[in-house]
Amino acid sequence: MIEFGHGTHVGLRRTRNEDTYYADAALGLFLVADGMGGHQHGEVASALARDAVVEGVRRAQPLVEAIQNAAATVIKRAQRYDDALPMGSTMAAIRISEQGYEVAWVGDSRIYQWKNGLRQISHDHSLVQNLVKAGVIDESQAKRHPQRNVLTQALGITAPGQLHISMAKGSLSPGMSFLVCSDGLTEEVGDETIASIVGREDLAAQECIDHLLLAALDHGGSDNVTAILARMR
Numbered sequence: 001m002i003e004f005g006h007g008t009h010v011g012l013r014r015t016r017n018e019d020t021y022y023a024d025a026a027l028g029l030f031l032v033a034d035g036m037g038g039h040q041h042g043e044v045a046s047a048l049a050r051d052a053v054v055e056g057v058r059r060a061q062p063l064v065e066a067i068q069n070a071a072a073t074v075i076k077r078a079q080r081y082d083d084a085l086p087m088g089s090t091m092a093a094i095r096i097s098e099q100g101y102e103v104a105w106v107g108d109s110r111i112y113q114w115k116n117g118l119r120q121i122s123h124d125h126s127l128v129q130n131l132v133k134a135g136v137i138d139e140s141q142a143k144r145h146p147q148r149n150v151l152t153q154a155l156g157i158t159a160p161g162q163l164h165i166s167m168a169k170g171s172l173s174p175g176m177s178f179l180v181c182s183d184g185l186t187e188e189v190g191d192e193t194i195a196s197i198v199g200r201e202d203l204a205a206q207e208c209i210d211h212l213l214l215a216a217l218d219h220g221g222s223d224n225v226t227a228i229l230a231r232m233r
Contacts, residue, residue: 001233002096004030005206009213011184012221018042019182019226020050029057030228031093032109034182036154041087045074049089049155063095063104064165067155071106071163074156088157092122092180096230101178102169106153110186114177118195121168125153149183177205177231181212184225188216198229205229 002025010017018035020043033049035042049070056066070091078087090107103111108124123129127150128142142148151157153164179198186194189212197203197211208229216225 002028002230003205003233004228004230005204005209006030006228007206007209007213008224008226009184009217009221011224012217014224016040016043017224018046019184019224020046021180021226021228022050022054023228023230024054025230027054027057028096029054029093030096030178030180030230031091032180032182032226032228033092033155034090034107034109034184034224034226036089036157037085037087041078041081041085042089044077045087045089045156048074048077049091053091053093057095063093063102064167067091067093067104067106067165068160068163071155071158071160075160078156086157088154090151090182091155092182094178094180094230096172096178096232100169100171102167103178104165104167106155106158106163106165107151108149108183110179110181110183112179112181112194112198114179114195114198115173115175118191118198120191122166125164125166126151172232174232177229179227179229181227182223182225184221184223185212185216185227187223188219188221188225205231 033046035046052070090109092109
């Protein structure tokens with residue numbers, strides 16, 4: 001049995017919400033897509049990516065294949081526009097089944113696992129994360145870096161031949177939870193605070209999500225914020 005909560009908020013500084021998400025316990029699919037592009041291109045890109053992944057999973061496609069098809073769908077739509085604005089989206093998705101879980105992601109929307117502590121499964125596809133990996137800067141510097149939002153991978157923007165979809169999989173156990181979220185949450189709320197909320201057994205999953213969204217707004221709400229929490233019961 002999967003208990004889940006979900007929510008999104010435009011934030012305090014944006015006029016449009018370019019985030020979107022999907023949460024379906026019957027399908028076992030939970031995903032967050034953060035669009036980019038301006039002039040409503042971001043909203044279109046994230047919605048296209050979401051719908052393409054959902055359709056693919058419903059047709060029993062592996063999660064990575066569904067995301068590859070989503071990237072192609074966004075690129076095809078972008079070609080209809082006659083302006084030079086980019087049109088892209090991140091993607092962070094988890095598929096839960098009796099065999100276990102598989103996660104896949106592109107960009108800097110994140111996937112965390114909770115089991116007696118919080119662990120980030122995904123790693124950001126970003127310029128700053130590359131600098132951390134290379135040892136040029138540390139994690140504390142990365143959080144303040146002026147280019148921390150520059151992505152190295154995004155659906156619709158990265159060429160198909162250069163698109164790298166990261167993935168991981170594992171087995172499930174009772175009490176395990178998964179948090180999927182856009183960077184609007186992680187830019188404002190640190191991992192310690194996220195852990196203190198997600199790990200509260202006295203709160204329902206939806207209550208945890210409500211607390212996470214409020215925490216992001218309390219810390220500035222500089223971006224759209226979206227989060228899904230799925231708990232194994």
